[in-house]
Amino acid sequence: MTRTTITRRGLGALLAAGLLASGLTACGNSDTGDSAGGDGKIVLGFSQVGAESGWRTANTTSIKEAAAAAGIELKFDDAQQKQENQIKAIRNFIQQKVDVIAFSPVVESGWDTVLKEAKDAKIPVILTDRAVDSADKSLYKTFIGSDFVKEGRLAGEWLVKEKQAATGPVNIVELQGTTGSAPANDRKKGFAEAIAANPNLKVVASQSGDFTRAGGKQVMEQFLKANPKIDVLFAHNDDMGLGALEAITAAGKVPGKDITIITIDAVKDGMQALADGKFNFIAECSPLLGPQLMDLVKKVKAGEEVPARVETEETTFTQEQAKAALPTRKY
């Protein structure tokens, strides 16, 4: 008897938690028009991963602003980092008969069914920022996003140029992103390819700092103790680099001078560190793909051919460039 009541209570709590979660999701749906394309405007249904970082928030803002500027009606959905929410959102878009669907997949796999539904409904799909692993490439029109390998390569190429005069070995330590994630794998690969040009450049230690400041700091502390001579730090994102800064300072070294620091992303705090001379180089991973996405949406709607892979327009920053760019940065 007691047991049943407890289970029921537990169940009730679970339901309450579920309601809470779905309530939050509902808040994320800012636009809730039910009939699509009444006034001849292109209607774009967009499902965002979530709001897990400043990068993502800037990405969302860019898409919303670009849609407004391009005169495209945007139906925006926030998936709260859950694939089932995203699948639900895409099915909703299909039912509402939007003109184009775009989304940043939470994970790489498990999209075939819902993408097929979109294809059957003759609604073109554009992937943004992250790819899916579907074997059938006809399920989506194009994929717009950063080329992580290229980001790693740009970072490596700058280092090769910077250290071309070096006669002795240059010891590099690497802070990887979350183990197994695409940006971590690709940035590592691109960097390794680029520094292979100079045999003096050697990665002496490489560990995962999970893309977080705390992780970067903790790993760097041990790198500094295990390797008496570290010349270069390559961090897969700004945050790990920022965490490492503190470890380097605590070890009595001067970041940016004793140890050359290269990172990827160019978020505000990272750019500030670069402008302050604590970082030496940042390869940008831009979230501002809104305008490019809207161009693609128009082309796809008009039935024009689009390339299967579109790269986000990105750049790199040195310390001087960071000082110049910082006042106008959006994120």
Added chain:
Amino acid sequence: MSTVKARLAPVTGHRLFWPLVMLVVLLVANTVYRPSFLSVELKNGHLYGSLIDIVRLSAPLILVALGMSLVIATGGIDLSVGSVVAVSGAVACLWISEQPDQNSLGGVFTALAIAFGLALVLGVWNGVLVAVIGIQPIIATLILMVAGRGLAQLITSGQIITINSEPYKTIGVGHLLTLPFAIIIALVVAVIVAVLTRRTALGMIIESVGGNAEASRLAGIRSRRITLLVYVVSAACAAIAGFMMTANVSSADGNAAGLWVELDAILAVVIGGTSLAGGRFYLSGTIVGALIIQTLTTSVYAMNIDPQTALLFKAVVVIAVCLIQAPAFRARFRRKRPLAPPPAPTAEKQKEQVPA
């Protein structure tokens, strides 16, 4: 031989023996890999070395795990500690970031007070759900685990809040008498908890509630009040850990701060010999458990174990720790050692069993 064994029995039989052996093995492995691992030097008047890092970085986990020990002792579990870490850190950092002078002591103490107060409210929330409404602890705290993470993101508006406050930073990376300040805080909290539970009847009462809440109530113990109390203490410990973690990097990351710390804390408690069934808790064991977990993490970095295999390495060590601690597992090995056991005892045993 057997006399040596008999003399060592009180040592080898001690709860903490095997966890401590594991800790020493990890440290020795590191020293073999890099002899300077154990060296501690004085840098700018602070102790500096991998050992110091381990102790400093394990401070937040020790705190969370202490609170978790008490909760587990009552037969409960608190999954929400990671979220409380994130919320308290976020609130403190947000408050400080909005001060005109981030270095003002008043501002920092106000921030700590507000965040700590909020954490206590969250603890009361958990406690009420479990003790008053009677929801199973794992479900009750799961609610806050999910919602709390959202709350932290709401507070930080999905951004990482960076602060530049020396007094706040002290909590995470400061030093007192050459020792990391964080570990001093953890020690003080540990001593307070130990004195309150072991020098008064409180610890026994907590264990009796964990053993049988209803019987305890009939014996005159206010079980509900005790249950509520342990969740509040757990949240308070998590809040202090949250201050340490965010102060360590001078920034609050609602998404990553304290992520999965609840699992590490539960593991630390279990390694320390406390049963998840409740009714018993060992604070010293919990502290050793937390140190083992941090040593394990630091070892991966110090020995530069490939990140792809690091998780497997950790899993293997944790499994080894848990197995070696299980009396049944050790007994199985001990029984095998005397070769060819004579058949007589078994027969005897059977004989004994028959009349029983």
